[in-house]
Amino acid sequence: DQQVKQNSPSLSVQEGRISILNCDYTNSMFDYFLWYKKYPAEGPTFLISISSIKDKNEDGRFTVFLNKSAKHLSLHIVPSQPGDSAVYFCAASAPGSARQLTFGSGTQLTVLP
Amino acid sequence: DSGVTQTPKHLITATGQRVTLRCSPRSGDLSVYWYQQSLDQGLQFLIQYYNGEERAKGNILERFSAQQFPDLHSELNLSSLELGDSALYFCASSVGATMNTEAFFGQGTRLTVV
Numbered sequence: 001d002q003q004v005k006q007n008s009p010s011l012s013v014q015e016g017r018i019s020i021l022n023c024d025y026t027n028s029m030f031d032y033f034l035w036y037k038k039y040p041a042e043g044p045t046f047l048i049s050i051s052s053i054k055d056k057n058e059d060g061r062f063t064v065f066l067n068k069s070a071k072h073l074s075l076h077i078v079p080s081q082p083g084d085s086a087v088y089f090c091a092a093s094a095p096g097s098a099r100q101l102t103f104g105s106g107t108q109l110t111v112l113p
Numbered sequence: 114d115s116g117v118t119q120t121p122k123h124l125i126t127a128t129g130q131r132v133t134l135r136c137s138p139r140s141g142d143l144s145v146y147w148y149q150q151s152l153d154q155g156l157q158f159l160i161q162y163y164n165g166e167e168r169a170k171g172n173i174l175e176r177f178s179a180q181q182f183p184d185l186h187s188e189l190n191l192s193s194l195e196l197g198d199s200a201l202y203f204c205a206s207s208v209g210a211t212m213n214t215e216a217f218f219g220q221g222t223r224l225t226v227v
Contacts, residue, residue, distance in 0.1 A: 004155065034214065043115060043203055043218030044156070089155060098169035099211040100146070103155035 006104035019077040023090030030092040117219035138206030145187040
């Protein structure tokens with residue numbers, strides 16, 4: 001049972017436009033959400049996070065939105081740049097001593113010059 | 114460079130064999146996490162060690178085991194390998210005992226079972 005779902009395996013966007021990556025979750029205990037970016041032959045790197053007490057968090061060109069009632073979060077990248085081309089993973093954690101992350105399957109973003 | 118080192122980068126082995134994957138965490142990090150990424154899947158949490166002790170267990174098969182040594186490096190042992198064990202295995206490390214924004218991933222070990 002996939003508790004974190006990224007239903008779009010791939011997304012192509014023109015340079016300078018907005019990229020919107022979506023993520024849905026089913027576990028209502030999740031209270032902390034993260035986005036990771038992964039380039040080929042590298043490990044995932046942390047991008048941005050949001051706590052369930054917020055509905056928006058912004059860091060430069062990256063903004064994450066959380067809709068708790070819909071159990072949905074999205075990552076907006078504005079403006080998109082060719083260097084943003086990577087696989088983006090959504091992850092979530094629930095309260096607990098270890099808080100291990102549950103990851104989605106990832107979305108391959110391609111930003112076209 | 115995340116500071117987390119995984120060896121080897123690639124491994125090809127036959128079914129039924131046993132392999133050991135190694136992870137050196139960032140200097141000062143006490144936690145090591147192991148994740149498995151199969152084709153078109155997200156990263157699946159396997160196991161976490163904190164300062165030498167097992168702290169959390171995920172969907173780790175009985176054929177798999179791990180340990181963290183006094184110098185804090187960790188090894189993931191995979192035995193009686195099956196074709197379905199072919200995957201990318203990632204190690205991550207963090208200072209504290211929880212997986213949060215301060216966790217850093219290694220480059221991964223790509224295991225191919227033939």
